[in-house]
Amino acid sequence: MKFSNILSVVALASLPVSLSAHEFWIDPVDYTVASDGTLVAALRVGENFAGAEQPYLERSFERFDMRCAGDLDAVPGRAGDRPALNVAAPQDGLCVIIHQTTDYTLTYDEWQKFVNFVExxxxxxxLADHAARGLPETGFVELYSRYAKSLIAVGDGAGKDAKVGLLTEIVAEANPYTDNMAGGLPIRVLYNGAPRADAQVELFARPPSGKVTVTLHRTDANGRVTLPVQPGYAYLADAVVLRPLEPRAENDPVWESLWASLTFAVPE
Structure with missing residues (x-):
């Protein structure tokens, strides 16, 4: 299945529920915060830019940081805090919130669920590789982890996103709060620090009111693609790596998925 860099907008309702994967993202209450304001954001798992809020739990993440105006600090919190991020805004500038989950496993009891995800x-x-490896169609295990970032403007919001050292990540190559977004937001998708060429990026667009819409995009040979954006909208971009694992024992994972996400908004 191949997609051009920009596909027609697809209404949320037209996507079969069985094909919708569960994303993980950072969901700020406000994407633009006053200089003396507070950074507040929930961690969410769900579908189509709507999902259940996850608490602050140290055992559930490997990393939870914020890089604001170039300074990197751990996000403080107590077990069970909801929202997971609730801290006084530091100095003016672009804040990049960074979250990496621990590893989780999923056992596929129905082959069609794996087919739906893969497609x-x-x-x-x-699917051909799965068969060639002699793997079963049910009872096999996938290992997965999430690598989320979010862009929040404090005060003037000046600054830029950059690589933050995640195994896979989406880097915004312009600032949606200070740069001209008429031509879209250029992003770069990375894996192991290198560009991911020909990677699918799923973009969820949420207007101030109304339906979320979904578009599919592809990175070029340098891992870059420009996402179409509109003023007043919030966005979730998602890109997934799926790589094989060689099990050493029965019930060890045979596939691993790595989920990168980036949330941001475009001011009106």
Missing amino acids: HKDFDRV
Whole structure:
């Protein structure tokens, strides 16, 4: 399955529920915060830019940081805090919130669920590879982890996103709060610090009121793609790596998925 860099907008209702994967993202209450304001954001797991709020739990993440105006600090919190991020805004500038989950596992009891996931995320060779490896169609295990970032403007919001050292991540190559977004937001998708060429990026667009819409995009040879954006909208961009694992024992994972996400908004 191949997509051009920009596809037609697809209404949320037209996407079959069975094809919708569960994303993980950072969901700020406000994407633009006053100089003396507070950074407040929930961690969410769900579908189509709507999902259940997750508490602050140290055992559930490997990393939870904020890089504001170039300074990197751990996000403080207590077990069970909701929202997971609730701290006084530091100095003016662009704040990048960074979250990496621990590893989780999923056992596939239905082959069609794996097929749906693979087809939806556009891993066109995985099903053939699964069969060639002699793997079963049920009872096999996938290992997965999430790598989320969010852009919040404090005060003037000046600054830029950059690589933060996640295994996979989406880097915004312009500032949606200070730069001209008429031509879209350029992003770069990375894996192991290197560009991911020909990678699918799913973009969820949430207007101030109304339906979330979804578009699919592809990175170029340098891992770059420009996402179409509109003033007043909030966005969730999602890109997934799926790689094989060689099990050493029975019930060890045979696939690993790595989920990168980036949330941001475009001011009106």
